[in-house]
Amino acid sequence: MQPPWVNADIGSVGVAGSADETSGIFTIDGAGADIGGTVDGFHYVYQSLSGDGEIIANVASLTGGGSFPLAGLMIRESLADDSIHVSTLVRGNRIRLYERTSTGGNTTILNGYSQGAPEWLRIVRTGNSFDLYHSNDGTNWLLMQTRTVTMGTNVFIGMA
Numbered sequence: 799m800q801p802p803w804v805n806a807d808i809g810s811v812g813v814a815g816s817a818d819e820t821s822g823i824f825t826i827d828g829a830g831a832d833i834g835g836t837v838d839g840f841h842y843v844y845q846s847l848s849g850d851g852e853i854i855a856n857v858a859s860l861t862g863g864g865s866f867p868l869a870g871l872m873i874r875e876s877l878a879d880d881s882i883h884v885s886t887l888v889r890g891n892r893i894r895l896y897e898r899t900s901t902g903g904n905t906t907i908l909n910g911y912s913q914g915a916p917e918w919l920r921i922v923r924t925g926n927s928f929d930l931y932h933s934n935d936g937t938n939w940l941l942m943q944t945r946t947v948t949m950g951t952n953v954f955i956g957m958a
Contacts, residue, residue: 809840828840842874845956852921872884885958913932918933930942
């Protein structure tokens with residue numbers, strides 16, 4: 799992968815993850831307990847973001863992962879396993895919205911949308927406001943929810 803992208807395991811994963819990027823297409827292999835509860839265990843492909851920004855990705859396919867494989871987008875305040883975060887993840891045949899609003903707090907899983915992979919996802923950050931979108935074609939976006947989560951100016955934005 800080329801900078802500014804970095805990849806790393808977050809939390810306890812059991813088996814080390816990896817990521818590869820060719821012509822803008824990422825293949826991410828990861829393990830871990832889950833994203834949820836009070837700590838996360840997953841593989842993250844990310845870069846730093848200062849201030850406002852957005853990330854868009856097409857979750858083209860999803861394989862493995864036991865009963866509930868998941869993949870999608872995440873903005874985290876830190877790389878600690880108990881970090882505040884906002885995420886939109888494809889899990890099975892649904893898009894789920896995740897948020898942890900305090901360091902070490904419980905993760906809340908919110909209703910999303912009945913759609914599995916392939917699906918386009920997008921998160922737009924404006925201050926502490928996070929707009930979570932999905933799209934069938936990467937052009938026409940449907941806002942699923944807007945969440946307000948207090949994070950520092952400098953965060954990590956990427957694919958989980």
